[in-house]
Amino acid sequence: xxxxxxxxxxxxxxxxxxxxxxxxxxxxxxxxxxxxxxxxxxxxxxxxxxxxxxxxxxxxxxxxxxxxxxxxxxxxxxxxxxxxxxxxxxxxxxxxxxxxxxxxxxxxxxxxxxxxxxxxxxxxxxxxxxxxxxxxxxxxxxxxxxxxxxxxxxxxxxxxxxxxxxxxxxxxxxxxxxxxxxxxx
Numbered sequence: 001x002x003x004x005x006x007x008x009x010x011x012x013x014x015x016x017x018x019x020x021x022x023x024x025x026x027x028x029x030x031x032x033x034x035x036x037x038x039x040x041x042x043x044x045x046x047x048x049x050x051x052x053x054x055x056x057x058x059x060x061x062x063x064x065x066x067x068x069x070x071x072x073x074x075x076x077x078x079x080x081x082x083x084x085x086x087x088x089x090x091x092x093x094x095x096x097x098x099x100x101x102x103x104x105x106x107x108x109x110x111x112x113x114x115x116x117x118x119x120x121x122x123x124x125x126x127x128x129x130x131x132x133x134x135x136x137x138x139x140x141x142x143x144x145x146x147x148x149x150x151x152x153x154x155x156x157x158x159x160x161x162x163x164x165x166x167x168x169x170x171x172x173x174x175x176x177x178x179x180x181x182x183x184x185x
Contacts (some may be wrong), residue, residue, distance in 0.1 A: 001013065001080050001081075001082035001095060001098075001099075002055075002058070002082065002128075003060060003061075003091075003127075003128035003129075003145065003147065004061060004064070004126055004127065004128050004145045005060070005061055005064045005068070005080070005102075006055075006059070006060065006061060006064075006098060006164070007060065007061045007062070007067070007152070008045065008047060008056035008058060009026045009027045009034070010027075010058075010059050011057060011058045012026060012034060012045060012048060012051065013026050013027075015048055015058075016041065016044055016045065016048060018046070018103070020038070020041045020044060020108055021048070022040075022041070023038060023041060026094065027147065027148065028147060028148050029148060029149050030149055030152075031127060032128075032149050032150065040047075040093050041107070042093065042098060049067075049087070049088060049110045050085075050087055050088050050091045051088075051100075052088075052094070053090075054088065054093070054094070055085075055088070055090070055091050055094035056090075056094035056095075056097050056098050056100060056101075057175075058098060058099060060102050061163070062163070063164050064100060064102075064163055065103075066163055067100070067163030067164070067168065068103065069165075070169065071168070074168075074169045074172060076093055076172055076176075077098070079107075079110050079112065079122070080099060080107065080109065080111040080112065080113075081111070081112040081117050081122070081125060082095060082112070082113050083113070083114070083115055083117065084113050084114070084115070086115075087091060089126070090126060091113075092113045092130055092153065095111070096108040096109075096111060096113070098107075104157050116133070116168055117132055117133075117135075118133060118134025118135055118138040119134070119139075120135060120140075121139055121140070122139070122140040122179075123140060123141065123172065123175045123176050123179045124140050124141045124142075124172055124175035124179075125138070125140045125142050125143065126140055126143045126145050126160060127143070127144065127145060128144070128145045128147050128149075128150055129140065130149075130153040130157075131135060131153075134152070140175070140179065140181070141158065141174070141175035141178050142158075143157075143158050143159070143171055143175065144156055144157050144158070144159045144160065145159050145160050145162075146159050146160060146161045146162060150153030158171050160170060161171040164178075
């Protein structure tokens with residue numbers, strides 16, 4: 001959800017950018033965690049992420065609704081699978097409220113909010129994390145949602161270059177073939 005559907009980085013920059021000017025380059029960082037990329041602002045970033053309203057106030061990622069609808073139009077049933085921020089006790093509730101606001105109540109109900117994404121079945125997982133714990137044993141195909149901080153991902157991992165990437169349907173079909181196996185695909 002964060003970094004794919006919800007623009008996590010933009011919210012951090014919108015709130016802290018004036019007092020933390022280096023954060024303007026947050027999206028261009030080379031490491032996943034903002035606190036690692038900007039250790040001088042670690043305390044400010046953590047304070048923001050722990051706010052009750054943080055996850056509910058994330059802006060929609062550019063093209064996310066269009067991409068979601070394209071997935072549905074190609075015959076797939078998309079579901080959100082997102083990790084909670086355990087240090088934010090309102091995180092899951094806020095993420096579900098956000099999903100209801102931008103998508104609908106069914107999407108929010110069906111959302112999986114859990115630390116172990118590999119424990120859930122599916123055809124593909126579109127995620128901005130370069131590596132997903134347990135992905136080696138998961139049935140789904142990891143599709144890396146492109147960002148500068150994940151470009152070190154091995155070339156063998158399929159990459160989605162934003163929601164307007166024309167290859168979205170083809171990447172999902174390839175993932176379906178992998179999921180079903182040679183006999184069923």
